[in-house]
Each structure stands twice: as C-alpha cells, then as structure tokens.
Amino acid sequence: MTDSSMYKSYQGLPELAGLCSMERAVESEWSLEQSVGRLKRLHYILRRVHEILTAKITAEPIYELKTAFSYHAYLCAEQVSLIRRRVGEMREPPLGLDKVPDSALQRLMDEIEAAPTTAELLVSVYHFLLDEILSSCRRLQADAHPLADAPTVRVARLIGFELGDLAEFGQRAIAQLVDEANHDAMADWIDHLRQCLAAAGGLDGTKPVMNAMPPRWQESVSTCYQKEPARDERFQDPYNAGVNPEAFLYDESFDSQDKTLMMYYKRLREIDVPEMMASILVDLREEEPWDFHMEMSRQLWDEARHAMMGEVGFVSVGIDWTQIPINFTWSRNLNLQLDARQRHGVLFFIEQGLMPRTGKRYEWEVATESGDPLSKLFQDFDWADEVLHAQIGRRWYVPRHQSLQKSLDYGSECWSQVLSHWREYREQGLTDHRNWWPELYQQACEKWGKTPDPRSMAFCTTYEGSRADLERIDPK
Ligand SMILES: [Fe+2]
Numbered sequence: 001m002t003d004s005s006m007y008k009s010y011q012g013l014p015e016l017a018g019l020c021s022m023e024r025a026v027e028s029e030w031s032l033e034q035s036v037g038r039l040k041r042l043h044y045i046l047r048r049v050h051e052i053l054t055a056k057i058t059a060e061p062i063y064e065l066k067t068a069f070s071y072h073a074y075l076c077a078e079q080v081s082l083i084r085r086r087v088g089e090m091r092e093p094p095l096g097l098d099k100v101p102d103s104a105l106q107r108l109m110d111e112i113e114a115a116p117t118t119a120e121l122l123v124s125v126y127h128f129l130l131d132e133i134l135s136s137c138r139r140l141q142a143d144a145h146p147l148a149d150a151p152t153v154r155v156a157r158l159i160g161f162e163l164g165d166l167a168e169f170g171q172r173a174i175a176q177l178v179d180e181a182n183h184d185a186m187a188d189w190i191d192h193l194r195q196c197l198a199a200a201g202g203l204d205g206t207k208p209v210m211n212a213m214p215p216r217w218q219e220s221v222s223t224c225y226q227k228e229p230a231r232d233e234r235f236q237d238p239y240n241a242g243v244n245p246e247a248f249l250y251d252e253s254f255d256s257q258d259k260t261l262m263m264y265y266k267r268l269r270e271i272d273v274p275e276m277m278a279s280i281l282v283d284l285r286e287e288e289p290w291d292f293h294m295e296m297s298r299q300l301w302d303e304a305r306h307a308m309m310g311e312v313g314f315v316s317v318g319i320d321w322t323q324i325p326i327n328f329t330w331s332r333n334l335n336l337q338l339d340a341r342q343r344h345g346v347l348f349f350i351e352q353g354l355m356p357r358t359g360k361r362y363e364w365e366v367a368t369e370s371g372d373p374l375s376k377l378f379q380d381f382d383w384a385d386e387v388l389h390a391q392i393g394r395r396w397y398v399p400r401h402q403s404l405q406k407s408l409d410y411g412s413e414c415w416s417q418v419l420s421h422w423r424e425y426r427e428q429g430l431t432d433h434r435n436w437w438p439e440l441y442q443q444a445c446e447k448w449g450k451t452p453d454p455r456s457m458a459f460c461t462t463y464e465g466s467r468a469d470l471e472r473i474d475p476k
C-alpha cells in the first residue's frame with residue numbers, strides 16, 4: 001500500500017482541483033445511498049420549514065416578522081430546489097421526494113408547525129431547528145466524498161451559507177421578543193422537540209435512535225391556517241380606502257415629484273400581496289408541483305421587498321409612514337371571499353395589467369422625471385420584478401385556461417366579484433375613510449422645501465366605486 005500523504009502533485013500545485021488532499025480522497029467511507037438518504041431528510045425538513053413560515057405570513061401581525069418569514073420561506077424554497085436537483089442526478093427516478101423519510105421527523109415538524117405562540121415558533125425554528133440543520137450541513141460537507149460526491153458537498157456548503165441569514169435574524173429577533181422567563185417556560189417544549197429528534201436518530205439520521213417517538217405535546221391541537229390578515233399596532237385604520245393613489249398617479253396633470261409619494265404608498269401597501277399569496281400556496285399545497293411553489297415563493301418574497309421599498313422611500317423623505325393608513329382590505333377580501341384559483345386569477349390579471357406602457361414602465365418614467373433617485377431605483381427593479389411575475393403567471397396560471405384572453409377575463413371577473421364593502425365599513429364604524437393625502441403631501445412639501453401645488457393639495461378621489469385598475473365596481 002502506498003502512502004497517500006507522500007503523493008506529490010506537479011510543482012506543488014493543489015492536487016485534485018483543490019477539492020481535498022490525496023489523503024482524504026483515498027478514504028472510501030461513503031456511498032451514493034448515504035448521500036441521497038441525508039439529502040432527502042434535509043429536503044423534508046426544509047420543505048416543511050418553507051410551508052410553516054409561508055402559512056404564518058398572513059396572520060402574523062408584526063410587519064418585520066411578516067417580511068422576514070417571506071424572505072426565509074423563499075430561501076428555504078431555493079435550498080429545497082437545490083437538493084431536488086442533486087437527488088435527481090443520483091440514479092433516483094422515481095425520486096421519492098414527496099415521501100416522508102422518517103415518521104419521527106414528521107412528528108418533530110408537526111410539533112413545530114403547532115407551536116403555541118410566536119415565541120415558541122421563533123425559538124423552535126430559528127434556534128433549535130436551524131442549529132440542527134446547519135450542523136447536518138457541516139456533517140454532510142465533511143462526510144461526503146469530496147471528489148466522487150463533490151456536487152453534494154457544494155450543495156451542503158451553499159445551504160449552510162444561505163441559511164446563515166436565518167440564523168442571524170433569528171438570534172436578533174429572539175433576543176428582542178423572547179425574555180429569560182419566556183425561555184425558561186418553554187424548556188419542556190424544547191426538550192420535547194429534542195425527544196422527537198432523538199427518536200429519529202438526529203436530523204440527518206447519523207445518530208443512534210435513542211428513544212421511542214414521544215406522544216403529541218397537545219393531543220387536539222389545531223394547526224389550521226388563518227387566512228384573515230393581521231397587522232401590528234402601527235397599522236392604523238386599515239379599512240381606510242379614502243384615497244385612490246392610482247387616480248392621482250395616472251392623472252397627467254399632477255407633478256411627478258408629488259407622485260413619488262403615491263408610489264411609495266403603493267409599494268408599502270403591497271404587504272397585502274404576500275398576505276394573499278400565502279393563502280394560495282397553503283391551499284394548493286397538495287395540488288401543485290414543487291416548481292409552482294418555488295416560483296410563487298420567489299414572487300411572494302419580491303412583493304414583500306416591494307413593500308419594504310415603500311417603507312424605505314418614506315424614511316428617505318423623512319416621513320413617519322405609520323401615520324398613513326395602510327389598507328389591508330384587498331388581501332382580506334380576496335382571502336375571505338374567493339378560492340385559491342380565483343385569487344390566483346385576480347393576481348394574474350392585475351400583474352398582466354402592469355405590463356403595458358401605462359403600468360410599470362410609466363411608474364419608472366414618472367420616478368425618473370421626479371428627480372428622486374431612490375424612487376427611480378426602486379421603480380426600475382420593481383418593473384423588472386413585475387415582468388418576472390407576469391412570466392410566472394403565464395407559466396402556472398394561463399395554461400389552465402383556453403387562451404390568454406380567457407385567463408384574463410376569468411381574473412377580471414373574479415376581481416369584480418369581490419365586494420369592497422366600502423360603505424359598509426364606514427357604516428360599521430370600522431373607518432371613516434379619512435382623506436390622509438393633504439396632510440402627508442403638506443409634510444413632504446416641507447421636507448422638499450417646496451410650495452404645495454393647490455391642485456395636488458385638493459386631491460380627494462376615494463376608492464368608493466372603483467377598483468385599483470380604475471374599473472368601476474359596485475361599492476357594497
Ligand atoms: Fe409588486
């Protein structure tokens with residue numbers, strides 16, 4: 001037997017393309033079966049985390065968590081796709097990726113899904129589970145043969161790298177939201193999760209099975225998805241539809257700088273899109289293939305980014321956005337009044353409507369003309385994202401209909417079915433549809449150091465009787 005440590009590469013260059021040493025490469029403790037087995041377990045866990053976070057977006061009131069869940073669900077989806085591709089390269093068809101790899105892992109994820117409070121959810125996902133995921137990735141990276149199974153090593157490294165964002169966010173969020181007493185109170189719950197993991201032989205199955213599967217934490221626990229959106233206390237007067245920003249934006253006679261405010265508002269209001277899209281993903285979980293969920297998750301995350309771009313826009317002008325009513329009745333009404341296919345139809349119809357000259361290009365042109373470089377930058381990328389979303393819709397929604405036109409007609413029809421309840425909300429005392437625009441505009445003019453345009457100041461078009469695309473509706 002030769003001594004591999006004595007092996008010399010040409011002129012001392014790193015051997016084996018820098019993958020590993022010759023000493024490591026001659027080790028033969030690995031197999032394709034082990035590689036696939038570990039990847040499938042990771043795949044199952046990440047897919048469940050993706051589903052769990054997605055399902056929390058709508059009813060989670062805290063905006064910072066809503067947007068973070070949107071991002072993290074998307075990041076998990078990317079890792080799921082990465083693993084699926086790698087497993088597909090390893091003589092696997094049928095891939096068996098929809099099978100539960102271990103019933104104890106399923107129990108673990110069912111328990112996390114049923115986390116009784118947000119604090120428990122944060123600690124179990126971001127602290128407990130993520131630690132296990134990251135150490136499984138490190139172990140896979142170390143154990144997989146660095147030459148023969150180099151693509152898996154790469155996948156494990158990439159997952160570890162990308163999920164680092166979740167770990168960092170989780171640590172900071174837990175430090176703010178979960179106090180010491182709270183931590184102590186959930187020690188038994190975390191111990192229970194540990195028991196589930198021990199019954200599975202660890203997340204990646206590399207440890208001996210230590211105990212039998214523990215009973216459910218709570219027998220009759222409901223993990224029902226809550227489709228009614230919730231917002232934190234900074235979102236005041238969310239039923240307010242007293243200002244119609246589209247009517248202002250598409251009126252050529254108003255100044256483009258003034259319009260940037262309406263665009264920042266429209267962006268921030270887009271937090272209702274993740275709230276609505278999450279309900280499509282939850283309802284179609286079993287009906288649509290993984291790639292649908294992957295692409296829709298990307299779109300959902302883009303919409304959360306658009307909302308944050310609006311938030312940043314207001315901060316850049318020096319305006320406290322919490323004084324502006326950020327309406328939530330679009331996501332609320334769609335989630336409560338339409339089924340998932342209908343909601344998808346409305347989404348597609350709206351996004352397709354953003355493609356002509358009067359849509360996203362127009363917003364970018366207005367932003368360019370306004371002299372606000374941040375608005376221009378945001379609209380530039382917002383436009384690009386919306387082109388992508390229209391393509392996603394053409395891939396996943398249009399083929400369900402006979403033609404593009406028929407799919408558009410269906411979307412428009414579904415949108416018209418949605419009752420806006422404009423007057424009812426006022427009668428019920430939920431809002432007085434206060435016109436918040438003049439106050440906001442006045443403040444912005446002070447920041448900009450410009451004299452308010454009396455015509456802009458007097459703008460008072462509401463949503464009574466019209467949809468956001470300016471089509472007339474019955475304002476019930
Ligand atoms: Fe958007």
Ligand SMILES: [Fe+2]
Pocket residue numbers: 303351385386389
């Ligand atoms: Fe979009």
